[in-house]
Amino acid sequence: MDAAMTTSATPPSGPTIARRVLAVLxxxxxxxxxxxxxxxxxxxxxxLGSAVPGVLLGVLVRLIFRPGRPATPGIELASHPVLQLSIVLLGTQLSVGEVARVGLTSLPVMLGTLALCLTAAWLFGRLLGVVGDLRTLIGVGTGVCGGSAIAAVSPVVGALSADIAYAISTIFLFNIAAVVTFPAIGHLLGMSQQAFGLFAGTAVNDTSSVVAAAAAYGPEAAHHAVVVKLVRSLMIIPICLGLAALVRRRQAAAEVAAGQAAGEARRTRSPRVLRLVPWFLVGFVLMAIANSVGLIPTALQQPLGSLALFMITVALSAIGLTTDIAALRRAGGRPLLLGALLWVTVTLSSLALQLLVG
Known part of the structure; x- marks a missing residue:
């Protein structure tokens, strides 16, 4: 009896906060x-930016020496919670006013280009045999905003680190191609500063590459391109919501096929709307609203944006540390070809839609 009382009075064992901190260090x-x-x-x-070097350096470190089990908790923290928090901070860079200033003439080009890119990703991906998360990541990264979109979508679909690394590298390659070729295309077509800004903002993926390409054309083009790029980033939200709903639907079908109880199957088949919304997207929207109403001081916007980009780099570095190199080799060149086809699709559709809408 006394032994039982002594055992029940003993506080539950387990890692303290200090031990948990030490474990992730x-x-x-x-x-x-x-x-x-x-x-x-x-x-x-x-x-070049920082995201791609982060992934590549992480992969290089993994090749030189495989991080042992003591590093696993910290790497997992960096590749998931840190990544999600970075998406929340990205919301501080957007405002409703910026969306309004883009104008109705810009939205048809942005939305049309995105729709064509996602459709082409599905079609070309099937034809090339690039299926699953890798096709999704390359399509969303090309159609929306490069590494940031890949970072936002990855936790929603549960993408493997090898798929993330391959998608990031593919997007980067065609960002460089855009920086080199787009100014020459703009001059060849005689595009105005605003027209080229719209072209760069809709057809180049990474923000740094958008700025580089547009700044080479002119300061007015650079300003307009950045605004278009920021508005384009908003497409992350409906895309992530749609993917979350699709993932839930597939999970429900798999559970029903596995013969789970009917009540549980019904519960999974009709999830609450809020359960489909990743918490970091809610934070992203709230930060954008807070920025719109002036709750985020102007002096803090640049530091917060820099912090968000650094956190994305930390997360992608961790992803590089867990990348399965053998899986990348098995993927072959087809994902790279898919990236090339999507880049051409986005480039031509942006130019064609501008011509159609005047």
Whole structure:
């Protein structure tokens, strides 16, 4: 009896907060160090940015020495919660006013280009045999906003680190191609500053590459391109909601096929709307609203944007540390070809839609 009372009075064992912090330090510290190096590379080469060096350096570190089990908790923290928090902070860079200033003439080009890109991703992906999450990531990354879109969609669909790394690398390759070729295309077609800004904002993926391409054309083009790019980023929200609903539907079908109880199947088949909305997207919208009504001081917007980009780099560095190199080799060149076809599709559709809408 006394032994039983002594046992019940003993506080439950388990890791304390301090132990949990110590557990994540090795992996998180490694991801932070890689992200710091990648950020330095991005400052030296702005066109390159920091996301791609983060992934590549993470993969390189993994090749040189495989991080052991002590690093796993910190790497998992960096590749998931840190990534989701970065998406919330990205909302501080948008406002309702910026959306309104883009104008009705810009929206048809943005929405039309996005619709054509996603349709082409589904069609070309099936033809090339690139299916599943990798096709989704390349399509969304090309159609919306590159690495940021891939970062937002990855936790929604539960993408593998190898798919994320391949998609990021593919998007980066065609960002560089756009920076090199788009100004020449604009001059060849005699595009105005505003027209080229719309072209760059809808057909280039990463923000740094949008700025690089548009700034080479002129300051007015650069300003308009950045606004278009920010508005284009809003498409992350409906895309993530749609993908979340699709994932839930597939999970429900799999559970029913596995013979689960009818009550549970009914519960999964009709989920509440709020359960379909990832919490970080709710945070993203709330931050955008807060920025719109002036709750976020202007002086804080640039630091918050820089912090969001650094957190994305930390997360992508962690993803690089967990990337399965063998899986990348097995993927072959078909995903890269898919990226090329989508890049051409987005480029031509942006130009064609501008011509149609005047």
């Amino acid at each position: 090795p992996g998180l510290g490694l991801a932070l160090a890689i992200a710091a190096c990648a950020t330095g590379i991005g400052r030296i080469l702005p066109v």
